[in-house]
Amino acid sequence: MTMFRNKWTYLGLVIIILFILCAILAPWIAPEDPYKINLVQELAPPGEGHIMGRDINGSDILSRLIYGARISITIGLVVVLISSFVGILLGLISGYYGGWIDLLLMRLVDILLAFPGLLLAIALVAVLGPSITNVVIALTALGWVSFARLVRGQVISVKEREYVLAAKTSGQSDIRVMVLHILPNIVSTVIVQATFNIAGVIISESSLSFLGLGAPPGTPSWGAMLSEGKQVILDAPHVSFFPGLAILLVVLAFNFVGDGLRDKFDPKTGRE
Amino acid sequence: MLGDYALPGDKQELRENLGLDRPILVQYGDYLTGIVQGDLGISIHSKRAVTEEIWERIPASAELMMGAMVVALLIAFPFGILSALKPYGILDSTSMLVSFLGVAMPNFWLGPLLIILFSIQLDWLPINERGGLEHLILPSITLGTAMAAMLSRMIRSSLLEVLGEDYVLNARAKGLPERQVILKHALRNALIPVITVIGLQIGVLLSGAIITEAIFDWPGMGSLLLDGIYNRNYPLVQGCILTIASIYVIVNLITDITYAWVDPRVRLS
Numbered sequence: 001m002t003m004f005r006n007k008w009t010y011l012g013l014v015i016i017i018l019f020i021l022c023a024i025l026a027p028w029i030a031p032e033d034p035y036k037i038n039l040v041q042e043l044a045p046p047g048e049g050h051i052m053g054r055d056i057n058g059s060d061i062l063s064r065l066i067y068g069a070r071i072s073i074t075i076g077l078v079v080v081l082i083s084s085f086v087g088i089l090l091g092l093i094s095g096y097y098g099g100w101i102d103l104l105l106m107r108l109v110d111i112l113l114a115f116p117g118l119l120l121a122i123a124l125v126a127v128l129g130p131s132i133t134n135v136v137i138a139l140t141a142l143g144w145v146s147f148a149r150l151v152r153g154q155v156i157s158v159k160e161r162e163y164v165l166a167a168k169t170s171g172q173s174d175i176r177v178m179v180l181h182i183l184p185n186i187v188s189t190v191i192v193q194a195t196f197n198i199a200g201v202i203i204s205e206s207s208l209s210f211l212g213l214g215a216p217p218g219t220p221s222w223g224a225m226l227s228e229g230k231q232v233i234l235d236a237p238h239v240s241f242f243p244g245l246a247i248l249l250v251v252l253a254f255n256f257v258g259d260g261l262r263d264k265f266d267p268k269t270g271r272e
Numbered sequence: 273m274l275g276d277y278a279l280p281g282d283k284q285e286l287r288e289n290l291g292l293d294r295p296i297l298v299q300y301g302d303y304l305t306g307i308v309q310g311d312l313g314i315s316i317h318s319k320r321a322v323t324e325e326i327w328e329r330i331p332a333s334a335e336l337m338m339g340a341m342v343v344a345l346l347i348a349f350p351f352g353i354l355s356a357l358k359p360y361g362i363l364d365s366t367s368m369l370v371s372f373l374g375v376a377m378p379n380f381w382l383g384p385l386l387i388i389l390f391s392i393q394l395d396w397l398p399i400n401e402r403g404g405l406e407h408l409i410l411p412s413i414t415l416g417t418a419m420a421a422m423l424s425r426m427i428r429s430s431l432l433e434v435l436g437e438d439y440v441l442n443a444r445a446k447g448l449p450e451r452q453v454i455l456k457h458a459l460r461n462a463l464i465p466v467i468t469v470i471g472l473q474i475g476v477l478l479s480g481a482i483i484t485e486a487i488f489d490w491p492g493m494g495s496l497l498l499d500g501i502y503n504r505n506y507p508l509v510q511g512c513i514l515t516i517a518s519i520y521v522i523v524n525l526i527t528d529i530t531y532a533w534v535d536p537r538v539r540l541s
Contacts, residue, residue, distance in 0.1 A: 119520075130501070210380045237384075237388040240385075247378050248376060248381060251378070252376045
């Protein structure tokens with residue numbers, strides 16, 4: 001008996017575990033201090049002592065990538081945790097009570113979903129000023145929307161089922177019905193959505209950092225590293241290559257796992 | 273703008289010049305009145321009208337969008353159609369894998385990779401800035417790939433669905449050549465959902481363009497917006513975002529209209 005049907009899911013899981021281990025163990029496994037400046041070896045190509053080469057400051061790219069995992073995973077998890085919490089809460093209220101509050105919330109959701117997320121994120125960061133905290137604020141402010149919409153739809157389909165009616169008629173409070181009877185039935189869909197959202201947030205954070213709107217210059221964020229690499233792409237293409245590869249692998253991994261979870265929780269939908 | 277050691281008098285003068293001494297609601301009211309009249313304010317640093325600065329950048333942005341669109345359609349249609357004709361065949365599986373990569377590949381990595389391969393290693397194409405057609409190729413591929421990936425899967429599934437319909441069977445039974453069955457009878461009907469996706473994807477292209485322009489130093493609206501953000505040129509930032517958002521809304525409207533035009537059933541209902 002295997003847990004997942006698709007072998008890609010396992011590959012994704014392995015990559016995610018490695019990625020999280022890198023983030024946690026960064027100080028112990030990174031060969032060098034990621035901020036160490038070593039101008040003698042500036043832009044050294046991959047070779048002995050630095051298998052991924054060195055960047056503009058002569059810092060070891062592998063070490064910076066390992067520390068960069070911390071930024072990506074922290075932002076990914078923080079944004080998705082807060083936005084899923086807010087989204088679940090608002091989605092539950094909206095779907096359960098309906099009426100004007102539902103109307104109001106869903107119009108707001110419609111407006112936010114109508115525009116491409118990255119554009120709104122750029123607009124928000126432009127107003128708040130570029131920094132990692134503001135990236136988290138901007139991505140959270142946009143992230144709850146997809147959860148709210150998803151949860152609301154699920155609540156509406158679940159709330160007329162017999163067991164929910166039974167719970168209501170037995171006199172349980174609204175909060176008890178929502179948390180104990182409705183929520184457990186929709187939590188799997190939320191987990192699938194959250195997995196895909198982590199990938200989305202990681203891409204968005206890298207994009208904003210690449211544009212100079214996220215992590216300040218010099219921070220080992222993968223997006224910022226790519227942006228530094230762009231400036232020296234003629235002399236040292238390796239500076240651009242590895243951070244991009246890391247982003248691609250992690251994003252693919254979360255997508256694979258998301259697919260696997262979706263197949264597992266809901267065998268009917270499968271691949272589109 | 274005046275530096276850290278500005279005299280109080282100069283500061284006061286600047287505030288008055290920028291209209292910052294008036295109540296916030298009055299400022300907002302003026303701004304809204306301006307927008308209705310097509311005035312987006314004055315760019316703080318260049319002292320020129322924001323509309324003028326944006327207007328100069330529109331040709332470059334439009335060129336990039338068109339290029340990306342052409343790339344997306346040129347890749348998506350052949351792959352989508354051929355995949356649908358032999359589902360689960362070698363071509364289908366390959367294009368599925370490629371499109372999976374195409375969607376996950378961040379364009380701020382694809383761009384540099386294309387530069388490394390085609391400009392540095394092979395020395396075929398120029399790297400930066402706007403110019404002739406050869407300057408447009410790499411930015412267009414960078415921006416268009418994700419859309420191509422998504423669109424080719426969409427065309428495939430939409431075509432597969434239509435191929436099972438009775439009118440396709442009828443066309444085949446009449447003895448029409450397969451080419452005509454696919455291109456005339458099936459593809460036309462399969463296009464309906466595809467058009468919606470193209471319309472929605474333009475929004476993604478608009479925000480992707482900001483990144484692509486940053487990679488290739490492309491002088492479009494995206495780089496104007498970024499310059500505005502770096503220099504805290506707020507009227508310019510507001511103007512750019514407002515313009516991009518309006519383009520998005522207009523494109524969506526056009527998509528809806530096209531939709532009705534392609535599918536008479538929508539028009540009738």
